Amino acid sequence: NELLHHENSGLRDTLTAKKQRKNAGKPLNLQREEEYHSSATFWSPSKFERAREREAEKQHQEEQERLAKLNRKEL
16 A cells, blocks of 8 residues: 555656646747847846747737638638
8 A cells, every 4th residue: 555655656746747847838039130249148128028029929920820821711
């Protein structure tokens, strides 16, 4: 009984670790070619915000393209 309990707890720990790795987010693309000048780069909160806005705009654009493709397919 104790051996089964130990095995179950080990399996639960493994499953939890696997789920945590699966939920990792995508990296935010902060580096733009025209903004990068040297090896030492500092990111301000406004640059993070602009990068998030670019990412949101990109996702919105992809969603619009996907919907347009579906509409063309239905016609």
